[in-house]
Amino acid sequence: MLNFEDFIEKKIPQLKSWTATHYLNLALFNLILIVLVLLRSAGYFDPYFSITIHAIVLITLILLVFLLGVNSKFLFVLTCVLWIFVAFLKLVGIDVWAERTSVYAFEVLVLGVILFLTE
C-alpha cells in the first residue's frame, strides 16, 4: 500500500518541474483572475457587459486550457466531480445550487469534448 506522504514526496519534484515550466502562464492565469474579480467588484462594463461570477468561471475554464495546458481527461474528471457535487446538493435539497453547479458541469463537459476532438 502506497503511503500518502510517500506519494506526495514522489509528486513534489514533478510539481516543481511543472511549475517551473509554467511559471509565467501560472502568474498570468492568477493575474487575469485577480483583475476579473477586481473589475467585477468595481462594476466595470456595467450595464453593457456584466462580469458575473459565471463569466469568471467560464473564462477560468478556457484559461485552464490555454495557459495551464490541461487535457481533456482533467476536464472530464472535473465534470465528474462537479456532477457528484450536483447530486449531493440535490440530495440535501439545495436545488438552486445544484442547478448552478450543473451549468458549470455542462460547460466543463463541452470544453472537454471539444478538447478531446482536437487531441
Next chain:
Amino acid sequence: MKNISKYLFLIPLILFALTPILWFLGKGPIIINGVDINFPLDPVSWFERRFFVWNSIAIGGADFSSSTAGLFFHLVQVIPYKLGFNLTLVQNISLIFWFSLIVFSAYVFARIILPKKHLLQILFVVLYSFNIYMFNSWENIKVANLSLVAAIPLALSIVFLLHDKIISHKRAIFFSSLVGILVSGSGINPAYFISFFLIILLFFLGDTLAHLKTDSIKLSIGNLLIVIIPIILINLFWILPTLNFISNNLSPSGSIDRLGFTNWVDSLSENTSLVNIFRMQGAWDWYAKDGITNQPLYIPYALNYFHSLPFLAFSFLLPVLAFISFLFVNKENKNLYAAFGLMLIVGVFLGVGTHLPTGIFFRWLIDHVPFFTLLRSPWYIFSLLVTLSSAGLICLLLYNFRISKLSNSLNRVFVSLVLVILIIGNLIYSYPQVTGKIFRPDRADGFYINFPNYVFDAKNWLADNAEGRIIGYPDDEIERFSWGYRGIDSILNLLVDKETLFSPLNVPDSPMAILIKNFYQHLKKGQWQATENLITKMGATVLFEKKDQQSLSPPLPDKFQGLASVSFGPWNFYQMQQPSENQKINIVSKSFFAYPYAPYSEGAETIGPLGQDSIILNPEDSVIAKVPALTKNSGRIILSRPSQGLDFNDFKLTPSILSNRLISRDMTQTQFEFSAPEDGTYQPILERYRLEDFGIDLSKGLKIEIDSTDQVWKINKISDSYVYFQPIEFTRGKHIISITLITKNLINGGEFEDGTKFERGGYGQGFEEFKIEETEGRKFLSILNINKADVSANFKINSFNPMGDYYVELKYRQIYGNNANVVISQNNSNTLVRAQVERLPNYPEWHVFSFFYEPVETQSEAKVILSVPFTVDPLGTKILYDDLKVYKVFDNDLLFIKEINSIQQSPVVEFQRRSPVLYEGTVKVSNTSHLLVFSENYSPMWQLQILNIDGSKMDVAPHHFSANLYANAWYIEGTPNNYKFKIYYNPQNLFWIGLSISLITFIFSTAIFLINFGDKKNA
C-alpha cells in the same frame, strides 16, 4: 445443448420485446386511448386518410401533408384489423411490433459497437429501450418518436457496416430503404425527421474528426450518402407536399404562431434545467402540481423520481458513468467517443430549450434561424441524442473494462456483476414503462379505456347516415366522458369518416374555431335564428349531444326536443338541417362586405342576422378589389359594439390595475360608435337577447339619440335573435348612437338603509361584529373581525344569468387592520364554479371601488361577499361598506345592413365528393356571373376548374378569395347557364409524385438486393 446455450442471451431480448403484453395483462377488453394517443376504432379509415394531403374531418379541414407520413404506422394496425382481430388485440400487436423493433434495432447496433459481449449488448438494449424519454413516447404512443427511436440505431449500423466494408453498397441501399420506411412516421412532426439527420450527421462528424484523413473523409461522405439518399427518396411521398406547405404557408420567423398554433416552447422549457436534462427528466407534465396538496397533477409516479433516494441516486449514476467513460478511452473506439460526446452536448443543449442560461443561445436560434420555431418541444425532439449517447458511453466504459489486458477473472466477474446490477437497476428505475404505470391505471385520467357498446352502435349508424358536418355539444375543449375517455378532438373522429366541428384546443383562433364559439354562444342564449344562420355557413346539419360528457355547459334548449333525432345510450344526434338545404358547395344569391371582417371574433357577429343564402366578404381582400362587379353588387353589414361591452372587454384583457377599479361607471347609458362606409339606407338590427332586463320596451319602438338628435326607431320585425328596425338614411362617416337604459341593481339592501338584508358569512374562532352605523344621515355597514379567519356579509345576486356579464360597484373605508376583500362566488348545486377575489387598496377614507365579472356559462347562482379578513393584530380588522350595486352589462350588438338586389336566382348545384381533395359537380344558373362557395377551410391551393357540360375545358378564370371568414369562394364570370366543375387540392399531385418515387426506390432497392442475394461479394 451447447448450441442452445449460445442463444440463451436472446431470451431476455425477446422478453423485453414482449413488454406491451404486461400492459394489457388482466385488464380485460380495454384499449389504451385518449388525449394524444388517438388509437382509431376504425383503423381502415384512418389508414385511407393517409393517402390524401387534405383532411376534411375536423374543424372545416386542414392540410394533412405531414400526416401522410403515418402511412406505415397505420398499416401495422390495419393488417391485424383486416385479419379479423379485435381492437384490443390489434393495438397489442401494433405496440409489440414497435417495441420489438426498438429492441431489435438497439441490439443490432449494440452487436456492432460491442462485439461478442452479450451482457453489454443487453445493457445497451435496456438503457436505450427503457428510459424516462421512452415513458413519454409510449404514454402517448407517439408515432414520430417511436419511428425515430426504432430507425436511428439501424441507420447508424448501416453506416458502420459500410465503413467497415462488412456489407456492400447494394445491400446498404436496400437496408436504408427499409430504415426509410421505419423512420417515415417521424415525418408527422418533421422536427423529428430533422432530429434523425442531426444524429446521423453528428455521428458522421465524430467519426470524421476521429480519423482526419482525406481518403477516409471521402469514403465516409460516400457511405453517408448511400444511407441518406434512399431514406430521403423513400420519404418523398410526404416530404414533397410538406415542403410545399411549409414554403407556401409558413414564414421563416414566428412560423408556429402564424400558423395559429400555440408556441409553447417557453412553458415547456420551464423545468428543462441542465440537471434535469442530463437525468432525462424534462417532461413538463412531471412538474404540474396541485397548488394545495403539492401532489403531481398528471404523473403520479414522478414523486418517486423527485424524492426517493434510490431513484435519485440512480438518476445521477447514469450521467456520471457516461462522463467517467471519457477517462478510459479505447483508441480503437475513439470515433464512437467523439460521436457520442458530440451527441451528448448537442442533445443536452437543444433539449434544454429556452431554459436559462443556455436558453439565451436557443432563443437566438429561434430569432435568427428560419423555421426554428417549428422546434417548439425541444426536450421531446432532441432527448434521443442524450439517451443514445449516454447508453453508448456507459456500455463503452464497461466494454473497455471487459477487454482490458489487465482484466483478470476476478475483474471479469466484478464487471459482469456490475452489468447485471445495471440491467436490473435500470429495469426497476423504469418500472412505469415495464409495468404499464405510464398509462395511469386506477386513476380517473388513466388511458385504459373500456369503450361502451353504444359507441360502436353509433359508429355503425354513422357509417351510413348523418350527411353534412356534425357539431358536438357540450362545447368543452377537452371531452371527458364519465367512462374515462378524454380527447382533444371529437370522439367521432376515432369512429368514422364524418366531418366534425368542436371547440379545438390546438387552433383556438382559427376562423372556423371562432365561428364554432359564436355558434355555441347563440345556442346557449336560445337564439335560434342566429344559430341556424351560423350552421348554414359552417356546413353543419347534425348536432351530437353527449350526455355522458362531464361538463359545466348548460343542457340543450328545449327547442331540440322537437327535432328529429337518433339516440344511442346517452348520445343523441339531432337533425338541425336537411343536407339538401346546407350543401358544402353552393351558389349564393347575396354577398355582404363585413365591417369589420377581422378580428374574426367581430366578423363572426355579422353572420348571425344574415339569411342562409348570403355570405360575408372581406372588404380589404386584394382579389375582390380586382372585381368591380362584385364590389358593386355586394351589400354592407356593419357591426357596432356597445360601449359597456367594450369597457368590459377592455377590463378583461387589461392586466389587473387599480386605475380601472377606483372609478364609478355610468350604467344607465350605452353608446354605439360606427362608421358607415358609404351614403345610403341601412337597416339597424339590435341583438334581441334579454333587452327587457335593461328596461327596453319594444312595443313603443326604440328611443335613441343619434349624433345628438333624438329619434325613435320603428320595428320592422322581431325574431328570437334580433330586432329588425325600419331602414334609415346614413351619410358616409362616423356616427354615434346612444341608448338610455333602465338598469336594475341586482342586490337587495346594499345601501343599508333598511337594516341588514345579507347573510353573515365567514369561519374560524374569534369575535365578529356587524353594525349598521349612521353618519350625517347616511347609513353604512361596519364589520369588525378580531381573530376570526374570515368574516363577511354575503349578498345574493338576484336574477343571476350566467350568459351575461356583470358590473360590481361599492364604497368602502378601511378603518384599521387587513385590506378589504370583495369576492364574487359562483356556485352550482354541487360545487364552487368560479371565485373572483378583488383585494381593495388600503385607504382610510370613503372611496368607490368597481370591477367586472364574467361568469362561467353554467346553471348556477352567484353572490357578492364583502369580506373582512383575518389579521394577526389583536385589534383585528374593521372595514366600512356602503352602496353595493351589481348591474348587468349591456352587451347586445347593433348591426346595420345595406341590402342589394340578389345576383342569382334559384341556382342548382349538384356535386359528388370523390375524395377529400376532389369534388366534381354540375351547376345550373340564371346569371352567368355568380359566387360559388366551397365550405372547406380556405387555402389558395384549392383550385376550381370550369368545364363544358361535355367535359372539355373552358377558358374561364375564376377569382378565388375567402368568404364567411374561413371558406373558399370563387367569383365566376362568363359561364354558360349549365356547366361542370372540379374543385381540387393541388398539392395532392406532389403526394402522388412522391409516392411514385418512393415505390420505385423501394422496388429498385429490393430488386438489386434480391438479384445479388446469392453473391458472396455482396454478403
